[in-house]
Structure formats: structure tokens, C-alpha cells
Amino acid sequence: MPTNRYIARSRGVSRLYAHLVLTTKFRLKVIPPAMLQRLQAIMADLCTKWQCELLECNGEADHLHLVFRYAPQLQLSKFIDNVKSVSSRRVRQEFEVQLREAYWDWEKGFWNESYSIDSCGDAPLAVLRKYVQNQGY
Template identity: 25%
Template structure:
């Protein structure tokens, strides 16, 4: 085959360091625009994204030429720099070291988009930590609780 073709959907979840509620509504829309710009530059089309004060969800199409770890590293690096500039109280802002990335099938895409869109409502019922554990269990990812939270 002469061309390399792929379409892999990824649901990425990552949080602020120590899950501090630092992602404020006052700059939320601009933050999402900025994240979208980072992903466009990486040629990683964002399908849906949302943030809560302590974490971010992004659904995107995986790059054919860039590995997931590189994408996450650049999204977190660039957005951290932006956040430190947008609000002086965030001069010591950091993302947690890790992240969760989950594959999404084409047939489940719309459900994940709705799920991400409705984060505010969702988190009235369940905490970020409970949500993240649920994802890990659904995808049968083994983990050590000591190393998941920082």
C-alpha cells in the first residue's frame, strides 16, 4: 500500500497538579480555543473538548505521524505556558505528570462527545477521581493507586 491511512479516536483526560481547581470559568472559553489551536498546529483534529476546574477532556483524531506521548506533552507544555500568562495567580501552575488516553470506536463517538460536553452536570454526581477510576476499570487498565494521583 503506497499511502499510510488511519483514523484513531482518542479520549484524553488529564488534571491539574494535585487536582487543584485552577481552570477558571473566566478564561475557560479562551482556554478551549487555545487548546484547539495547539491541536490544529499538531495536525491533530479536535472533535470535542471541555474542562472543569481541575481537569480536561479532549476527544481528537490521533496523528498518523506523531505518537500520543508527544501530542500530550505539547498540549500540556504549551497550555501551561499560556495559563501562566493569562492569569498572574497561575504563575506556579503545573499539570499532573500523567494522563489517561482511551480509544474510542466510531460507533461510540457521539456518546463520548455528549459525555465530554456535559462534564459540569456529570461532576455534580461524581468526583473527578471516581470518574477517572471508572475509565480505568472500563478499559481494564491495571494501576497502582499510589501513583495515579499527584
Template identity: 40%
Template sequence: MRDVCEGFGAELREFNGEGDRVHLLIHYPPKIALSKLVNSLKGVSFRYLRAECTGRIKRTGTGSVFSTPSYFAGSCGGAPLSIVKDYIDNQKRPPA
């Protein structure tokens, strides 16, 4: 995730998540199209998961699709970064 962000000129500041989602705090310049950054992050992470979890991932009715194209992005302008970092840090870690 950090390498993908750096490739876009962005900085991954916090990473955490749950079994079926991740939470990222990314500082990125306004010239970056957020949809392109997210698409790249999802693509790289799913290729990694497919390689690591081959045979253990159940795909019910999704064919070759591993994830939905949806994502949520919110801005935290005005909120202290410490509060946002605490929120992300207190999420469960994704399974290894």
C-alpha cells in the same frame, strides 16, 4: 488547543472540562506519538493559564511546577462518536 492539534496534523473535534481538567476528543493520524501531542497541548495551555492567571494561582509545594506530567488517553474505536461527543459536551466548562 485547536492550533496545537492542527500543527500536528490532528483535528480537535470536542473540548470541554472541569475546574481541574479538560476533556478533548482528537482525531489524529497513527504516525503521531500521542505523548508528544499531549505534552504540547499541556505546555501551551499551562503557558496560557500562567499568563492569564498570574497572582491568582496557588502552588502549594510544587515550586515552578504547575501540573503533574500525568494524563489519561483512551481510544474510542467502535464507540459511536456521537456518544463520546455527548459525554465530553456534558462535562462542565473550564473556568474562564
């Protein structure tokens, strides 16, 4: 599905995008390239299950960025909670040796409790605000 098209549902159409940033617990640099590659696959799988379209997923040693498209029916907080818990569980299972060395409480989670989520779209906010201001008679 081209990303510039609207998602049609029974009561409307939408074109919603979000940018999610997850950081590792204590912001430790524990994501090597192999783990990053695995996290990208996990995130793609989870987005599909939640009927989202993953547009970009990348990161560095201590954080991960996701840019995805979603429908308005998606409860972002539930989606994010699921993404964090499932990816944390899978990474801790598959990279146990590396994470045991970095975390004394490695069983308690991989991601920081907090996250950053931003809405994003095709037009910069300033352009959109100007467009709305110029509406009317």
C-alpha cells in the same frame, strides 16, 4: 472534513480518535469559566499545529477533556507533552494572579505530571470484538 471519513496518507488510510484527560496540579479547582474558554482556544490551536482535528474540548474546575482525531504518524507522547507544556505556559502567563493565589510553586507547572489517554471510535469494543470473532470460514 467530516469525522466519519478516513484520513488518506501516502501508504494507507486511518480513522483514529483519542480521549485525553488532563488534571490540574494537586487536583486543585483552579479553572474558572474564563480560563476554560481560553484553554479550549489554546487546545484548538495546538491540534491544528499538530495536524489533529479537535472534536470536543471541555472540562471542570480541576480537569480538561479533549477528544481528537489524529493520523497514525502522530507520536501521541510527544503531542501530549507539547500540549501540556504550551498550555501550561500560556495559562500561567495569562492567569498569573489567580494561579499565584492557588499554588506556592505556580511557576513549575499547571498540569499534573500524569494524564489519561484512551483510544475511541465509532463502535463499542464489544461490538468490534464480536465482529472479529465472527470472521472466517
